[in-house]
Amino acid sequence: MDTATVKKIAKYLHLAELEKREVPRITLQYPELSVEEAYEIQEHLVQIKLEHGHNIVGPKMGLTSQAKMKQMGVDEPIYGYVFDHMVKSGQEISLSDYIHPKVEAEIAFILGKDLEGTNVTIHQVLDATEYITPALEIIDSRYENFNFTLPDVIADNASSSGVLFGTLLQPPHKLELDLIGVTLLINGHTRDLGAGAAVLGHPAKSVAMLANMLGRRGLKLKAGQVILTGGITGAIQFEAKDTVSAKFAGIGSVDFVVKE
């Protein structure tokens, strides 16, 4: 795929995000699109967003559950980037800011040190992590009906679109991150649940794999970045007037109300 096409597709996806409009998935027109080319498109998309004055908060992991990897036929997760304009502070979000959003409960890592290499271990991750905090990630594919193949979703910045963080920050060492029980509730009803181990066996494993995937591309995780490690629960749809909340054992909760 030539650079002009890569740039054209990145603009196409960026426009869909700006206009909050679902578009046909790109593999309909480019059925041969490879994972490698998809990451090139994602890099251009990231570049466009940086040129628009947005800043990277940190990378995020996607397809971290066995169920999702099986569904997509892959044995490695994917990553994308969360930008500052996607972080919602306060307790409300507007449905009109999204196309067809879904929410999942995750644990976020805040790095105190860089993580670089292709053999980064869980221990190095925990050592480099200053804090963890609970998060609700809002994913919103730019594709029609949330329907995509692996290269499509990679090019689309792993469906990144929003995140709300918890208010408690804790050092990771005191916690058994894989045994943190999580419930995701909508209007008080439990809609999904799980424990930290749902994310690749341990949320820190997700960060280690992310560091290694970036390492293979000559990139690294940087001190200060906030990393979303992947859904402990499945992605759940919500509607206007819903109250969405997630409870995380020992590390607090995150809530938001959905406006029109």
Added chain:
Amino acid sequence: MHDLISEKAARFSAHLEQAELMGQGVEPLTSLDPQITIKEAYEVQLATIQKKLDTGRRVVGKKIGLTSIAMQKLLGVDQPDYGHLLDDMVVGNGETISFSRLLQPKVEGEIAFVLKRDLIGPNVSALDVILATDFVLPALEIVDSRVKDWQIKLQDTIADNASSGLFVLGGKPVKPTDIDLTQIGMVLYRNGEIMNTGVGAAALGNPAACVAWLANKLFEFGIILRAGEVILSGALSAAVNAEPGDHFSARLAHLGEVSVHFNPV
């Protein structure tokens, strides 16, 4: 326990017993008698338990089944069921189970309650349960069905002692007042591989609420939950099929680990 066992309950109890004698599942009771009621199904269960008690077995506790929304949907019901735990169902932590003791086992990770005070319905609350509980432990429940291919309706599993098989208690005793039972995370492993994860709230939103339901349900039968009884409060994730040679373990936050082997046959 009931003094009078109806002819029907005795007959259906004998039907299910055939499964254990023959080593293979039998026709569901609901296909022998599509009209069988939930009350009659419990009478079948009590008839079977009474027979076992007559041969010297002892009740060590109860189990609660169908506590997840997913299982209730699957069977088209809106409440749990319960069964009896007998002394010969107890397996030590880390021990090996002979596969010949089972027909078609599945494994679930749960929280077990051990009572320090009797719990008497009909108005027991989740708070009463916590106050009456001596300690909680991590448990593996090996569920099994005497019904062919697990083709069960609600009445079938109730009559079949709520599909009880064996159970393993592990970890360390923890006071229920020291932890938030609803948010305890659980990971279930088969042969070292993660099968699924769960959390306390998977059991009716709160495992203690399951025990409260049990105490109140038992009141209908004139049965009291006694101090010292073990109560398996309900699966925290989906049941996983067990094969000969498998090793299962579960880790629960604050409670520790529990494991069991199935012999390779």
